Amino acid sequence: MKKTAKTALANRSETKVAVVGGSGYVGEELVRLLLRHPYADLAAVTSRQFAGKTLADIFPRLSHHQKAGDLRFGASDPAQLAQIAQIIFLALPHGFAAEFAKPLLENGARIVDLSADFRTTDPRVYKEFYGNDHPAPELLGKAVYGLPEIYRAEISHANLVACPGCYPTSILLPLLPLIGEKAISLPSILVTSLSGVTGAGRKVETDYLFAECNESIRPYGVPKHRHLSEIEHQLSALAGEKVTIQFTPHLVPVNRGIITTIYVDLSKEIDADSIASIYQKAYGDEPFVRLLGAERFPDTKNVSGTNFIDIAWRLDLRTGRAILMSSIDNIVKGASGQAIQCFNLMHGYPETEGLL
Numbered sequence: 001m002k003k004t005a006k007t008a009l010a011n012r013s014e015t016k017v018a019v020v021g022g023s024g025y026v027g028e029e030l031v032r033l034l035l036r037h038p039y040a041d042l043a044a045v046t047s048r049q050f051a052g053k054t055l056a057d058i059f060p061r062l063s064h065h066q067k068a069g070d071l072r073f074g075a076s077d078p079a080q081l082a083q084i085a086q087i088i089f090l091a092l093p094h095g096f097a098a099e100f101a102k103p104l105l106e107n108g109a110r111i112v113d114l115s116a117d118f119r120t121t122d123p124r125v126y127k128e129f130y131g132n133d134h135p136a137p138e139l140l141g142k143a144v145y146g147l148p149e150i151y152r153a154e155i156s157h158a159n160l161v162a163c164p165g166c167y168p169t170s171i172l173l174p175l176l177p178l179i180g181e182k183a184i185s186l187p188s189i190l191v192t193s194l195s196g197v198t199g200a201g202r203k204v205e206t207d208y209l210f211a212e213c214n215e216s217i218r219p220y221g222v223p224k225h226r227h228l229s230e231i232e233h234q235l236s237a238l239a240g241e242k243v244t245i246q247f248t249p250h251l252v253p254v255n256r257g258i259i260t261t262i263y264v265d266l267s268k269e270i271d272a273d274s275i276a277s278i279y280q281k282a283y284g285d286e287p288f289v290r291l292l293g294a295e296r297f298p299d300t301k302n303v304s305g306t307n308f309i310d311i312a313w314r315l316d317l318r319t320g321r322a323i324l325m326s327s328i329d330n331i332v333k334g335a336s337g338q339a340i341q342c343f344n345l346m347h348g349y350p351e352t353e354g355l356l
Contacts, residue, residue, distance in 0.1 A: 015347050018044035018085035020076050020092060020100055025198045026114055027091035028059055030336040034089075035065045037340065037354030039347070043084045047073040076100065082107030087346065089339055090115060093201075098135040101160065105139070110159045110346060112339045118143035118162035119230040129229040145234065146342045148351065149173060149286050156345045163342065166334025167193050167227040167249060170260040172234055173289065174311050174324040177282035178264070178275070179238050184322065186235075188265035189245040196254040196300075199330045213253045221249050256331055257300030262324040272315050275322065279311065287352050288333065288341070298327030305329060307337035307355045 017034060021027050022045035034040045045055060050073040056063040063069060078100055081088055088104050090097040090113040097115035104111055120126055123137040134140065144158035145151055147169065155161055164172070171191055178184045194217070200208050207213075228247055235243040272294050283289040292298060292312035303310055306329060314323045328334050337355055344351050 014039050014041040015087060015343075016041045016043045016085045017087045017089065017343070018042075018046070018081050019089045020046045020081065021096075022055075022073065022091060023047040023050050023058065024091060024202045025331050026201075026335045029331045030089055030091055030114075030339060031055060031059065032062060033336055033340050033354055035062060035067060039349050039353060040343070042067060042071065044081060045071060045073055046076040046081075048076070051075060078103035079107050082109040086110060087112060087343055089113075089343075091336075094130055095132055095135060098139070101139060102136045105159060112146065112161045112163060112342050112346075113143070114163045114335055114339055116165060116226065116230070118160060119145065119164065119168075120233050122233075125229050125233070129224070129226045145230075146338060147172065147234075148338070148341050148345060149283065149289060150176060150234075152345060155342050156348070158346065161339075161342045161346070163335065163339050165227045165230060166195065166199055166258055166328065166330035167225070167247075167260070168231045168234070169309065169334050169338065170258045170326045170328050171231055171247075171262065173283075173309055174260070174262055174313075174326050175235065175264075176238055177278050178322075178324075179235060179243075180282070181278050183267060183270055183275070183278060185265040185267045186239055186241070186243050188263070188321075189235075189243070190263040191245055191247045191260060192250070193247070193258055193260040194250045194252045195258045195330055196252060196256040198256045199258070199334075200251070207251075213251065215253060217250055217252050219248050219250050223248075225249050254300065256329055257304055258326075258328050258330045258334060259298060259300055260326045262326075264322050264324065266320060266322055270322075272313065275313050275315070279313075283311075288355070298325050300327050300329075303327050303329050303333070305332060307333045307341065309333050 017040050034042045050058050055068040088109045094116040098117040121140045123134040126134045143160045143162040144154045146161040146163040288307050290310045298310040309328045312325045
């Protein structure tokens with residue numbers, strides 16, 4: 001009797017996974033998604049701050065999972081983690097992730113890194129944007145950029161995946177198809193993004209206290225936000241020439257979500273239907289890209305807690321510009337959800353598993 005796809009999936013074994021740095025916003029979301037994933041066996045979660053405490057102690061909203069009441073935060077021993085888990089998710093600050101990646105790879109683990117440490121291939125660019133020498137420059141050329149809609153095949157065979165940042169995800173997915181079709185003038189790209197406070201991470205700093213953020217919107221990271229390094233790297237790689245963009249991020253008083261607006265000059269005569277055709281060709285079959293067209297606008301409330309990116313566009317006949325818009329949840333599609341999407345590809349699971 002021929003097995004159905006459903007039967008074949010049911011017979012697949014679970015993959016043991018570990019999360020290094022599980023106490024931040026991204027780490028917490030990653031743990032939540034892995035606990036409900038049918039093929040992920042969460043074997044370890046590390047945190048120096050909460051070592052010895054159970055997941056349920058620190059994340060009460062996860063207490064309905066039996067494993068959350070049993071599994072305790074442990075120490076980050078690369079050799080030990082590589083012995084108990086096949087996939088290691090690194091939810092660490094930049095600089096620290098690369099230090100863990102090297103011994104993990106040497107011990108045979110596969111890695112999904114959510115930091116910025118492997119998103120560029122040039123150690124000089126890393127130092128320019130992050131202020132320090134790269135801890136493991138020999139690994140930069142071995143990482144695959146973890147944007148599944150663009151690098152699906154490469155991710156499936158990778159041992160080291162560098163998950164994109166939240167801003168880059170919201171910017172690259174609207175831009176890349178149009179650049180691929182040579183539909184826009186590269187020097188004209190202007191980007192404005194607004195992000196919720198979780199994008200800054202779970203930390204105690206004056207700028208992110210409630211009284212400082214509430215009822216306030218402010219730009220930051222101007223004119224050279226760190227994410228520009230990977231955004232421009234990816235745009236340049238596709239365009240075949242150096243691309244430099246203007247990018248202004250803003251902090252807004254919401255917990256999660258990113259709205260991005262991109263302004264571009266068109267390089268040839270093109271109408272809204274042609275833009276729609278380009279996007280349909282690129283993303284028509286993508287499970288997590290929703291094309292809103294010229295009728296609706298992206299809204300963070302419609303993507304909150306999901307792995308979707310919503311994309312819309314308009315033509316401004318007065319200026320001859322196209323206006324591209326997107327919305328994502330910064331800690332799901334912009335981080336943990338995209339990491340799960342990569343994990344699914346790396347192990348041959350359905351790409352949507354654990355995310356819908």
